[in-house]
Amino acid sequence: MTDAQALIGTIDHAVLAPDATRCDILSACSLARELHVAGVCVHPRWVPTVAAALDGSGVATGSVAGFPLGATTTEAKCLEAMQAFESGAAEVDMVMAVTTLKSGDYDEVLLDIAAVVQVARDSDVDGALVKVILEMCYLTPDEKRLAAEIAVQAGVDFVKTSTGLGPHGATVEDVALLREIAPDGVGVKAAGGIRSLEQMRAMLDAGASRIGTSSTATIAAELGIDV
Amino acid sequence: MTDAQALIGTIDHAVLAPDATRCDILSACSLARELHVAGVCVHPRWVPTVAAALDGSGVATGSVAGFPLGATTTEAKCLEAMQAFESGAAEVDMVMAVTTLKSGDYDEVLLDIAAVVQVARDSDVDGALVKVILEMCYLTPDEKRLAAEIAVQAGVDFVKTSTGLGPHGATVEDVALLREIAPDGVGVKAAGGIRSLEQMRAMLDAGASRIGTSSTATIAAELGIDV
Secondary structure: OHHHHHHOEEEEEOOOOOOOOHHHHHHHHHHHHHHOEEEEOOOOOHHHHHHHHHOOOOOOOEEOOOOOOOOHHHHHHHHHHHHHHHHHOOOEEEEEOHHHHHHOOHHHHHHHHHHHHHHHOOOOOOEEEEEOOHHOOOOOOHHHHHHHHHHHOOOOOEEEOOOOOOOOOOOOHHHHHHHHHHOOOOOEEEEEEOOHHHHHHHHHHHHOOOEEEEEEEHHHHOOOOOO | OOOOHHHHEEEEEEEOOOOHHHHHHHHHHHHHHHHOOEEEOOOEEEHHHHHHOOOOOOOEEEEEEOOOOOOOOOOHHHHHHHHHHHHHOEEEEEOOOHHHHHOOOOHHHHHHHHHHHHHHOOOOOOEEEEEEEOHHHHHOOOOOOOOHHHHOOOOOOOEEHHHHOOOOOOOOHHHHHHHHHHHOOOEEEEOOOOOOOOHHHHHHHHHOOEEEOOOHHHHHHHHOOOO
């Protein structure tokens, strides 16, 4: 595997624009198949479409839960995850209950994440993954550390910096912090505002193992891959 | 009732900031009780808290479903509405499936809204209301008209311009369009970017019957009401 292929293989190609159409979604799936990215991340309504379009490609279908604010109920997040796994998704990026964390209800934050992790473990999907988005742009330094520790305790597969819809996305410092806190076996996903190869390399150097971006075509071009 | 009271009584006081805390939510409820606004609109996780804080006040507890992108499944939106009504909400502001409309799947948009309306009708809440947020900032003029017609056909109680989290909020033109399309008995809610009495009056003059704002204290002060 070339360096370029290894880099592209860390990308979750995100198609989360509020006004994305079926055509946008299908184009993204074509690009994802061609480039062999890690996954395509879409809103719940598009999971069956994406799972069909990616069938047999080795590219994972990913969905979101409680996205992008994390302020839905635990039951709603679980239903979203359950439906996603039943409809062909292998990975769900859930948003932590930011408002609950900021209110000091840490046990509730833990239970919220753990419930979605349990949905993945109970699903029929081999290797179903749950990533928890901490939306670190809203958190103080102490809250960032605490949120990551809670997520790890809840049993997530990845801790993720950002939704991409907040005031800012991933920072190198936040990625390094997550890498420091997450034990071996728990990945770090950097997302939000990553639009170039240089930014992507900085995130990987800081400890990210997965990159969420909608600028996949741009990054592939920078790597000299024609798409 | 004074003119000031009548105006304040059209307000749904929104507390939808992604990082709002329990303290912010409870302060909002105190303000809402004091001013006798129409309702307080919060994220699903806060509905029980708000329903308890507003108990006996005559101020409605409101929640959201599929907020703010509208791209969750119909089942998830229905669960959110059901839980809200069971937890003390009287009103649910759901977001239309914008991506689905923009993909031309109009029947699916209709079914998505109608399902949430049915949840309200099946609930034990007398006078349960469903407002559908069209998030008009993403729609073409033709789509705006079509979306409003579909919402009316689906049986909603209110058509609403915006979530307040999109590129722009309510415009006078959009409110007038909704008022033109909505029959008697279907209200129009203007929301997003309404931060002054002048803006609020412009929306009411254009045909809005409900105003969503988080600037309630500012507007009350402009009306000469001490809070």
